[in-house]
Amino acid sequence: MSKKYSPQTQLLHATRLAPQYLNTIQPPLYRASTIIFSDIAALEQRHWTDPYDYSYGTHGTPTTYTLADQIAQIEGGKYTLLAPSGLSAINLVNSCLLKQGDEVWIPDNIYGPNQEHLQYLSEHYNIHVGIYNPMAIDSFQPSAQCKLLWLEAAGSVSLEFPDLLAFIHKAKQANILTALDNTWGAGLAFNPFDLGDAHSAVDISVHALTKYPSGGGDILMGSITTTHRPLHLRLLKMHALQGIAVSGDDCAQIQRSLSSMRIRYQQQCQSALQLTNWLKTQTAFAQVLHPALPDSPGHQHWQQLCPTGLAAGLVSVIFKADYSLAQVKQFIEQLQLFKIGFSWGGPISLVMYYQIHKMRACEHAHLSDGILVRFCIGLEQTEDLIADIEQALTRIV
CATH class of the missing domain: 3.40.640.10 (Type I PLP-dependent aspartate aminotransferase-like (Major domain))
Structure with missing residues (x-):
């Protein structure tokens, strides 16, 4: 701009701008509603x-x-x-x-x-x-x-x-x-x-x-x-x-x-698999659900499409039918590392319960009777998550 403008106008229409393009690890951030056309x-x-x-x-x-x-x-x-x-x-x-x-x-x-x-x-x-x-x-x-x-x-x-x-x-x-x-x-x-x-x-x-x-x-x-x-x-x-x-x-x-997505996915997958093996030994559960388990519904289809063995860090369990809804809620509230919340894929492990038989319209003979609890695995050490579930199970009245 050759004309001398007032300070306020000059602030909005600067005559000198730092170079706009350079190479960085993270790409530049653009915030825009209006975009200016050159001509x-x-x-x-x-x-x-x-x-x-x-x-x-x-x-x-x-x-x-x-x-x-x-x-x-x-x-x-x-x-x-x-x-x-x-x-x-x-x-x-x-x-x-x-x-x-x-x-x-x-x-x-x-x-x-x-x-x-x-x-x-x-x-x-x-x-x-x-x-x-x-x-x-x-x-x-x-x-x-x-x-x-x-x-x-x-x-x-x-x-x-x-x-x-x-x-x-x-x-x-x-x-x-x-x-x-x-x-x-x-x-x-x-x-x-x-x-x-x-x-x-x-x-x-x-x-x-x-x-x-x-x-x-x-x-x-x-x-x-x-x-x-x-x-x-x-x-x-x-x-x-x-x-x-x-x-x-x-x-x-x-x-x-x-850039860390695959690493986090793999870590949570490994933790979930380790957790399922332990959950299978617990007498409180009628069923443990995870596609990598041979007895989980659709395991063979998961094997076919996921030959590398990858799976999301989600594990569901179904409590035996003699556990009441109140007892399942008590179990969840006794957990210390697992936080009560929806979603998954984040750094903190989450837990939620579902009355699965009230949610479904079709025949579901492949699912046991009982209250379902879903664990969403975060980035904590798996041994600590196992210990957390173990202590919560002992406190069910």
């Missing part, structure tokens, strides 16, 4: 389908696009959208792909808030919701109106591992899109877009970045990843119309955690 041509030539549409903060910045690219790489996909939470990402898929009169199928062990959202769509928009037994492929009986099949591996809370290949093949034969909640696998246990042959890949992978990518129990975010550009553009359009956006600061925090 009219730049304004008029941009388009919402551009790989990097720098036009407004809700569309993206170098910070948000960088994280999206990193998640796409982890998931084995090509295109990723970011959302403010895992549930927000799930809801975007539902609202984008389903319309009045359509049908969607969900597993009986689906993440609860997803089912609640679909029930809302059913009540208000006449969308039929079918529920299938994740351990029985024949229970998935789509009609000609079915547009979407939701999958989870492992299933929420009770951790059954379904025959993903069978469900995907059946859906593809009927031209039904498949969406996998891949928060448990996190893109590390298996690749949802390459499950072993040319016809075994999901269409959409949804990931709660709140869990392992964040790793700190302090950031909410979700992602939607695909390999098909036309499908990505459908989702991108809805993403823009709904004004979905994420904070650059939150993205930067997750980016810092990605």
Whole structure:
């Protein structure tokens, strides 16, 4: 600027700026709602389908696009959208792909808030919701109106591992899109877009970045990843119309955690496996649930898709039926290291109880009667976690 402006104006339109680009270990953080165009041509030539549409903060910045690219790489996909939470990402898929009169199928062990959202769509928009037994492929009986099949591996809370290949093949034969909640696998246990042959890949992978990518129990975010550009553009359009956006600061925090994500996942996996071996020796439990256990529902399907032996740090137990709900609650409150709370993938171990038989609509003979308790393993020493559970068990009256 050659003209002499007042101090306030000069503060906003500085004549001297430090160089804006340099190489650092962590990428620069961009915070933006308004993005400044260099000229009219730049304004008029941009388009919402551009790989990097720098036009407004809700569309993206170098910070948000960088994280999206990193998640796409982890998931084995090509295109990723970011959302403010895992549930927000799930809801975007539902609202984008389903319309009045359509049908969607969900597993009986689906993440609860997803089912609640679909029930809302059913009540208000006449969308039929079918529920299938994740351990029985024949229970998935789509009609000609079915547009979407939701999958989870492992299933929420009770951790059954379904025959993903069978469900995907059946859906593809009927031209039904498949969406996998891949928060448990996190893109590390298996690749949802390459499950072993040319016809075994999901269409959409949804990931709660709140869990392992964040790793700190302090950031909410979700992602939607695909390999098909036309499908990505459908989702991108809805993403823009709904004004979905994420904070650059939150993205930067997750980016810092990605480099340790695999190490944390492996550590929590090892701790969970060590814990399951001990839990199996405890007489208070009728059943211990973890896909790596030979007697856990769907173990053979986990072995097929996860030959490296990786699994999320989640373990569920079902107390014997003669333990009352009050006693299970007492057990939980006696725990010292395990904190009562939802979510997982963070540094602190968590615990929660579920009355599983009140949550399910399908036959569940593979689950014992009794109250289920889910342990979400953190980064504590496994021996200390075992000792904590042991002392709490001795204090049940």
